[in-house]
Amino acid sequence: MSKPGYPTDLHTHSVRSDGVLEPAALVRLAAERGVQTIALSDHDTLAGATEAVGEGQRSGVRVIPAVELNTESRWGDVHVLGYFLDPADALLEERLRWLRENRGRRIELMVEKLNRLGYAVSLQRVIEIAKGGALGRPHLAQALAEAGHVRSYDDAFDTLISKDAPAYVERVGLTPSEAVRLVVAHGGAASLAHPGTVNGLPELLPQLVDDGLVAMEVYYPEHTAARTAELRALAERFRLIPTGGSDFHGRGEHGGPLGCAYVPSDTVGALEKACARIAEGKVGT
Ligand SMILES: [Zn+2]
Ligand SMILES: [Zn+2]
Structure with missing residues (x-):
């Protein structure tokens, strides 16, 4: 790995969702790159958190247990990050499991569709690729590429499995409001991820703030300087804590290298304070 990263990265994925690295390997990479604090924010799961926190204690990296929740709505791709959640929270795990099962059911239906279209791919192989995550x-795309049905991983998305593809x-899943409320109900600080993928952000934000949103991912590898400035102003207007992260997956298709996004030095402290207010019942409805 070449140049060192910023000291904080609040958006990363491991193989427990759609990243490439085991949680411990991700933490070791952070240590190598001089990233001192990371949030492990796998989709719909805290399954990697305990391993990552343990490795963090060995290698001197602070690990914040987090999740990223995808949502379904007319607002485009609205993803909600939840920080400082408890991996031992059984009720939260129950909700996350429901989300994962829906996601799994969706992949099962896509495999059936592919088979009907003449692309032989087995659900078993997709499950193996996901390694229990x-x-x-992404796992389906890899299975399709492996079977030679498409030229590459990206090609699988482009021709078969992206929106409007055959x-x-x-x-099915949570609405953006439900995602924010779920995070708040379990004592976490909710941040709106990569707001550039949201349609109608200025209309959606006040709603989510009412639901208990306390932060927004202002700093993100795909944001231009102008976009970042715009989002910083919006965050100020709605008194949202500006968060930032690489969305590191270990693959090229989205996100950036670990530690590539600037994060203000007081962001983590502000998120902790927000959690304290949430614990006192002062945030959300
Ligand atoms: Zn996302
Ligand atoms: Zn992400």
Whole structure:
């Protein structure tokens, strides 16, 4: 790994969802790159948190247990990050399991569609590729590439499994408001991830703030300087804590290298304070 990263990265994925690295390997990479604090924010699961926190204690990296929740709505791709959640929270795990099972069911339906279209791919192989993590389209794309049905991983998305492609199946899941409320109900600080993928952000934000949103991912590798400035102003207007992260997956298709996004030095402290206010019942409805 070449140049060192920023000291904080609040958006990363491991193989427990659609990343490439085991949680411990991700933490070791952070240590190598000089990233001192990371949030492990796998999709719909805290399954990697305990391993990552343990490795963090060995290698001197602070690990914040987090999740990223995808949502379904007319607002485009609204993803909600939840920070400082408890991996031992059984009720939260129950909700996350429901989300993962829906996601798994969706992949099952996509496999059936692909088979009907003449692309032989087995659900078993997709499950193996996911290595016990939440099943997602990236695992399916890898299975399709491996079987030689497409030229590459990206090609699988482009021709078969992206929105409007022949084997696509809609997700069922939380609305953006439900995702924010779920995080708040379990004592976490909710941040709106990569707001650039949201349609109608200025209309959606006040709603989510009412639901208990306390932060927004202002700093993100795909944001231009102008976009970042715009989001910083919006965050100020709604008194949201500006968060930032790489969305590191270990693959090229989205996100950036670990520690590539600037994060203000007081962000983590502000998130902790927000959690304290949430614990006192002062945030959300
Ligand atoms: Zn996302
Ligand atoms: Zn992400």
